[in-house]
Amino acid sequence: MSGGALVLGEVRGGRLARASAEAVTVARRLVGPAGSGTVTGLVLAGAPAAAASELARTGVDRVLAVSDPTFDAFHASRTAAVAAAVATERSAAHVVVGGTAAGRELVGRLAARWDAAAVTGVVDLVPDGDRGFRAVRTVFSGRAFEEVRLEGPRAVWGTHPLAFAAPPPGPEAPVEARAISGGPSPVPGTAVGFEAASNASGPDLAEATVVVSGGRGLRAPENFHLVEELAGALGGAVGASRAVTDAGWRPTSYQVGQTGRTVTPQLYVAVGISGAIQHLVGMVGSRTIVAINSDPNAPIFKVADYGVVGDLFQIVPALTAEVRKVRGA
């Protein structure tokens, strides 16, 4: 597969979502060294200008900006229809979509619409001879990796958040305002409200580079602030074991594991968590794992890279203080 690529620029709060810049990195690799294939960015929003200009500085060859307020609402079917039409018009061989909640939904819809092969959650690309690249992705809750080859003339690639570096801002490529003639689309849903998650002050669990999770070892909900302060010092998100969510100390949106969220941060810190297999499957894909537990035989130490055997009520405050000191905060 060769030919150009289209990158969808997702707009969040008027700005370009970081995942979309990461997608440009993938698109550049797919089309080959500079000059051999073009990368087009596409931004669909009520006010696309700021995000379009950010996208134009990521190393794409041009950006198409469609200004239409209906795209500000969640609208996978319509976005997929427009993206498929633009990809066809530009004879793109690839569409790359960043790993956000909306991006994940778009990949299947777009692939069906554009009659393309597709893969989601791509964490790496490996050269595949004259076929281009194979996608590396995690499966089975991060417990295994697979490599996937996409066949046929068209492919949609969905990236895993944070797996690829966003390009540093460079010179701005041309931004072209476009009108769309989107055909009839299914009746969308109507947004009626937004509830910020109670852990929304930090990054979202799935996107965080650092996750600090607390378990039953914290003994009571009023001690959970120890975990939150460490996460805050590290600029990370807060997670929890099921023992914690079951007990109602924290909502289920915090739960990491088989029946909760799967996280793959650069750094995962497990505080007072025993390491039951149902918890492990949600976090073993993390790059570096730190465990703090008073029981030297806790199974969490089997998957951890660094272990501290000790009382979390002493270790965690000391760690938070040290992190603050080192990060100068």
Next chain:
Amino acid sequence: MEILVLVKAVPDPEARLRPNAAGTAPDLDGVKWVLAGYDESAVEQALLLREAVPDSHVRALAVGPAPRTEEVLRAALALGCDGATWVEPPADLAIDPLLAARALAAAGRRSPFQLVLVGKQAMDDEAGLVGPAVAEHLAVPDFGPVVDLRWDAAGGRFRFARAVEGGLERLEAPPPIVVALQQAWNDPRTAKLQNVLRSRRAPIEKVPWPEVAAALGDRRARSVRTAFRLPPPRSGAKMIEYSTPEEAAQKLVRALREEARTFP
């Protein structure tokens, strides 16, 4: 309300995972196939809606080979689904999520529905492709990952929330829609023994393959797995030796900065 819930047979998530000898696929010899994770939550959601909305029916639908696909359909029946529909592709036809989606849509459109429930992603391939692709083929909107789905009878619409970055987006939408469920939102029930026994004799509707093949045309699975491997084993934690909590903290931070290079 007619509810369709798409279920996939996946290897028991608690079973040990290992690659086959060639390193191209998981070794699934002797593995137990189950209805797991997100799909359990989807079935539970379907049953909760049926309990809340008079005159509702829940049908489980699956594409896949014998015997595992029949087994998960029976598991869905044992949990309380009213009917089950099975699409069994020819044994030599490889199925990827997008091909499965075409087949599922072909089977799904044979009868009217107001709601199609799927898992946000399957426990094994974690593709998250099938729900949105089915919705595109059925030309209905899709929403995911969804929690807290309810039927507003007075307004004639569904009310639900999408779990997005930073919080919950509350939405409402009229039927028909496809909804991809976030897992662990509800607390899936377990089947009662008598229902398990009854489900063994329940009829399963089979869709004639030629009907589905017409929707696939000459398409084949276009995503091909070429390698499957486990992450390199972690050699066991490096234990931080210390005499005071402050010393433990310093040593740990130093190790994260200088060795692991994962200090933010």
